[in-house]
Ligand code: HEM
């Protein structure tokens with residue numbers, strides 16, 4: 001919020017047009033970031049509620065749960081008991097009474113919790129931050145232009161996302177509760193209210209995602225146009241930083257994938273409200289539940305790559321900058337991302353091996369899925385190659401970059417088990433899948449997000465984030481993350497199903513009680529560790545150490561812009577003379593040679 | 608890690624487990640190599656005062672090598688898996704002339720088992736309906752006609768290494784041959800509503816004598 005002093009060479013703006021309905025890509029990027037962080041807390045809080053139930057099934061939650069005496073004898077002992085007493089005495093059906101009487105999570109509420117946890121994390125946290133925040137903030141700065149191609153569309157994209165988030169949040173409070181059919185919303189569970197008792201919750205879920213789809217669509221058109229048309233002189237495609245490449249590819253994926261989800265959602269709404277049967281097989285014919293799965297995963301698999309590609313891009317920046325070396329195999333990194341983007345369209349069936357899809361198709365999808373592991377491996381080897389003979393600086397952003405690579409390796413390797421159809425018979429729909437998801441999306445995307453926030457914070461707000469707090473946050477998160485999610489592989493190997501609210505109902509899962517408690521403890525640690533990040537973020541906006549123009553000594557164009565970046569970004573649009581990763585060039589005085597530095601001129605220093 | 612796998616009691620389970628173990632050791636080796644390299648690099652190439660990084664832009668030979676190597680490995684893995692998968696899931700490859708045929712139907716929140724009875728035909732008077740209890744003889748080929756009444760469920764017997772979604776208005780055939788007598792749980796593995804957790808049936812694998820006795824009791828001759 002410190003842009004004002006330097007923005008004066010552009011026209012003055014009112015508070016509303018500057019901070020609320022801003023057309024400036026940087027402000028919109030920051031808005032998306034704060035939006036994502038807020039939703040991150042909502043999504044995380046839901047997870048802690050259901051983790052409690054998994055560790056201590058049918059036991060009241062801490063703090064708000066009723067005491068044992070109260071539940072046994074109706075004797076009010078704690079403050080929480082008094083609250084429950086009031087709730088039970090009140091005439092109307094209180095929300096808490098319906099969903100967690102005495103603070104015990106009801107099975108239907110449990111289903112709603114994990115459904116909304118995943119929905120929020122995927123659609124309202126990771127995509128808005130990676131694509132909305134980093135995409136908006138970085139693309140114009142890194143390609144050397146003054147703003148997005150369509151600033152008004154850009155603003156629309158953000159405010160549509162706000163509307164979607166509001167609609168999604170309202171869903172928690174409608175009669176029948178929020179959607180409870182999983183983030184994958186498999187029909188017919190999702191397509192007919194009689195199977196879940198969820199009425200408008202599921203409708204609002206679908207409507208909200210439709211709106212979010214429009215938001216993404218508008219944003220992606222903007223990104224694609226901007227990157228194709230507005231690159232600074234000399235900025236050829238093969239001089240684009242990898243994070244811009246990743247956002248470009250992701251924008252194309254979003255543009256093509258989201259309409260598929262939108263049409264599926266529209267059909268779902270017809271099924272629910274207009275009595276059609278697109279996703280229900282009736283005795284007279286009708287539709288087919290597998291149609292939903294095909295449509296959902298045809299969107300869904302590209303979507304999971306939308307969740308990781310920008311993370312890969314960010315990690316590539318961090319690793320090159322802090323190894324002080326060019327990216328190893330820049331072109332092969334680009335080609336790997338492009339092939340992931342192509343192959344991503346022909347692997348969706350790997351989510352449906354056990355769905356009743358023809359077994360022959362399973363073999364086909366196993367083959368394509370195995371293929372997509374290849375570009376992922378290439379990227380990993382190239383990251384290692386980038387560190388090889390580097391001069392690695394262990395800054396906090398770099399720690400996140402390294403964590404990204406190591407966690408992605410685990411997530412990629414666990415993918416091989418599931419891509420293998422016979423092994424998938426056993427681990428499908430178990431915690432093994434949950435472990436995989438979190439290693440790629442939390443271990444991957446979120447570590448990249450954290451690293452990216454700390455790395456670009458000086459450019460966003462003109463100040464550093466507090467490094468001690470960042471380091472504490474990193475180590476707590478890294479340890480707690482692994483303690484939370486690694487054991488889930490073991491649960492999966494033991495056959496522990498996902499999406500069950502009480503594992504103790506099963507004989508063969510009795511041995512996992514201790515592990516579930518351990519996971520829950522770690523999950524709470526992980527959750528609370530995020531408070532450090534958010535505190536640090538907001539505190540540093542106002543109190544952080546003031547940063548110079550190019551504090552990490554980076555070559556790319558965003559660091560050519562003054563700090564804080566004024567409206568319009570650059571005084572004069574820079575000209576690009578070289579690729580983005582010219583670090584430690586022999587014969588140069590500094591170990592970084594900015595993209596905008598003319599040939600044979602002395603290096604411009606970063607302060 | 609794999610010692611956590613439940614005991615295997617089906618004929619094809621062994622092939623699933625072998626692949627599981629194979630991939631486990633493969634990925635373990637890859638993981639150790641990659642992480643080992645990473646750690647060595649982090650230590651060896653940490654920033655030291657006065658020392659610059661080497662300007663290396665890449666290596667086409669290396670790119671080709673690791674692309675080819677990973678492609679060969681993952682394709683090899685796929686090759687090994689096709690026959691096992693078909694053996695378990697492709698109806699054309701099921702062992703013929705099953706000893707027992709049962710229809711299993713998932714509904715919120717139970718498994719309905721239907722035996723065709725001595726005439727081996729469904730929908731006749733001698734059918735037997737059981738809720739959540741499946742009885743089969745040991746070392747016998749069992750065919751299951753899997754279906755559902757309302758939403759999708761998933762028939763999962765961890766010890767058989769068998770899982771298959773059950774769909775309304777569709778009949779999906781699965782088979783197994785159990786090699787050890789006992790009582791095994793049949794959880795539902797696909798979210799099917801608020802009672803999904805705890806939707807549980809039982810597979811009773813009997814010795815041949817016990818099974819004959821059970822049949823005798825149900826359909827006295
Ligand atoms: C080496 C690359 C990868 C392979 C081979 C792979 C393979 C698979 C397979 C086969 C499944 C379905 C398993 C099942 O349900 O039985 C799956 C699920 C999933 N994967 Fe991956 N994956 C890879 C990378 C990724 C990446 C990079 C992401 C995202 C950032 C990702 C996110 C997910 C998610 C979210 C699911 C679970 C969806 C659900 O059922 O809720 N995967 N993966």
Ligand SMILES: [Cu+2]
Nearest residue numbers: 301304348351
């Ligand atoms: Cu996928």
Ligand SMILES: [Cu+2]
Nearest residue numbers: 795797799803
């Ligand atoms: Cu179920």
